[in-house]
Amino acid sequence: MEKILKDLGISDSTINQMVEICPNIVELDESELLRKIEILKNNKCDDIQIRNIISSNAEYLDRSVSDIDNLINTMEELGFDNLNLLFDGNPYILNLDDFEVKNYIDEREQNGEELEDIVDDMSSNPYIFEEI
Amino acid sequence: MEELKESLKKMGYTDKQIEKIVNNHSTGKMKPETLLAKIKENYNFLISLGYKKEDIIKMTKHLPAIYVYTTENMEQKISELEKYGYAREDIIKMTKRLPELFSYNIDSIKQKSEELEKIGYSKEDIIKMTKNSPAICGLALENIKQKMEDMKALGYSIEDIIKITRESPSVYCVNIETMKQKIEEIIKLGYSKEEVIVMTRHLPTIFGYSTENLKQKIQFYNSIGLHSVLIIDPNKLMQSVELSYARYMFFKDRGIDIDTQNYSRIFKGQKVFESQYGVTKEELLEKYDYKEYLKKKSTKELGKETIDEQKDTSYINKIEEVVGEQSDKEYLLDDK
Known part of the structure; x- marks a missing residue:
């Protein structure tokens, strides 16, 4: 695992911090790690963005593929695009579940906002995802 | 034992993971046929709750003892957490990340929560913080208070600390x-x-x-x-x-x-x-x-x-x- 992370440009010091935040990652198979990297690549993340996301959010590596796929599919259905930019700006979005994003948006729609405007607001201010 | 290992392999566990499950101090005490029956029962129970196969393998890889818990106890724990204020979906998510939550005493969680409310958090804050960072449920109150003191020494006020940890609760785990x-x-x-x-x-x-x-x-x-x-x-x-x-x-x-x-x-x-x-x-x-x-x-x-x-x-x-x-x-x- 360490070799793959270092190949991404992640320093030893950052790897240690990643393990501190999410000790489970030491048990990750190489194939699991590569699978998580592949998901980001499939969403047009380049090497720098992949490095930024993984090094800042080790918990992403511990999430199940199905939960991540569900989140991404839901976000795309809701109208979010350029997910690589969104995740690079706020890597912690990837820790959310699909139902959390849906519930948050449903609540704002019930308050009278249009979906398109909500998605635009969240895309433009990735910090909003921290409120979920 | 061979039948047990073969069944675990069919479920998707690797050889290393299988060894961890059968040799765990909780599961290792059981007869193989009893353990296999318990694994099937608990696996099906977790699926009925909404966990996926991948989730269950991850949870039990980390905590094989889940296969020793009774389904009644796990359901009761979920009910207690719901009564406290967590949504069921959130509990499922929290236990995926922290399967140990199934073994935590709800009274201890409530007591810690009351102490945190005295410090300045609202109950809603605490539910959100622990939902986003379930590991906080396992932290001793003394450790949380010590972290607050350490952060004060860095230059943060109590209001800052509450704001920071409310928004980024994983700070308590670092x-x-x-x-x-x-x-x-x-x-x-x-x-x-x-x-x-x-x-x-x-x-x-x-x-x-x-x-x-x-x-x-x-x-x-x-x-x-x-x-x-x-x-x-x-x-x-x-x-x-x-x-x-x-x-x-x-x-x-x-x-x-x-x-x-x-x-x-x-x-x-x-x-x-x-x-x-x-x-x-x-x-x-x-x-x-x-x-x-x-x-x-x-x-x-x-x-x-x-x-x-x-x-x-x-x-x-x-x-x-x-x-x-x-x-x-x-x-x-x-x-x-």
């Missing part, structure tokens, strides 16, 4: 030395300690950003003269540099210099930007390709982006990037 190291890393990028305290107060998630990530973002904004903006408006770090670069270059091409007075232009909502300037995000990103710009700069290695002055863009003086050296605070702007 060693104070790691937090100090993060502060030092940001200082090396050209900020004073007081400025870093202000930045982290406004955007606690900075504590989670890796050095590599912070360096790339801060150095970019330094290079376009927005060093000081990040002190009062660190949320801007959450816009991808790729988009910021594209918008910066868009304005530059139109003779508009972005500075500390008008920087909000590059952070406008996309809808507003598009209606004001008639250009989509895709068009911007295609025309002003940040990756192409990086290729033109001399780079030593991924994660270390040296800055060259370029004739047609306003860039700052070179920043010393030697690890361990304090960055010179010479983020000089072109006089425009």
Whole structure:
């Protein structure tokens, strides 16, 4: 695992911090790690963005593929695009579940906002995802 | 035993994981046939609750003892947490990350919560914090209080600490030395300690950003003269540099210099930007390709982006990037 992370440009010091935040990652198979990297690549993340996301959010590596796929599919259905930019700006979005994003948006729609405007607001201010 | 191992293999466990399950101090005490029956019962129970196969393998890989718990106890724990205020979906999510939650005593959780309310958190805060960072449920109250004292020693007020941990609860799970190291890393990028305290107060998630990530973002904004903006408006770090670069270059091409007075232009909502300037995000990103710009700069290695002055863009003086050296605070702007 360490070799793959270092190949991404992640320093030893950052790897240690990643393990501190999410000790489970030491048990990750190489194939699991590569699978998580592949998901980001499939969403047009380049090497720098992949490095930024993984090094800042080790918990992403511990999430199940199905939960991540569900989140991404839901976000795309809701109208979010350029997910690589969104995740690079706020890597912690990837820790959310699909139902959390849906519930948050449903609540704002019930308050009278249009979906398109909500998605635009969240895309433009990735910090909003921290409120979920 | 062979039948048990074969069944676990069919379920998707690796040989190493199977050994961990059969030799665990909880599951290892059971007869293989009894354990196999229990595994099937609990597996089906977890599926009925909404967990996926992948989740169950991950949870039981980490905590094989789940296969020893009774389904009644697990259902009761979920009910107790629901009565306390968690939504069922949230409990499922929390237990995926912290399967030990099934073994925690609800009275201990309530008691800790009451103590945290005395400190200044609301019950809603506590539910949200533990939902986002379930590991907090397992922290001793003394450890939480000690972390608060350690953060006070760094220069944060109690109100700051409550705000920071409310927004970024994983701070409680990180060693104070790691937090100090993060502060030092940001200082090396050209900020004073007081400025870093202000930045982290406004955007606690900075504590989670890796050095590599912070360096790339801060150095970019330094290079376009927005060093000081990040002190009062660190949320801007959450816009991808790729988009910021594209918008910066868009304005530059139109003779508009972005500075500390008008920087909000590059952070406008996309809808507003598009209606004001008639250009989509895709068009911007295609025309002003940040990756192409990086290729033109001399780079030593991924994660270390040296800055060259370029004739047609306003860039700052070179920043010393030697690890361990304090960055010179010479983020000089072109006089425009």
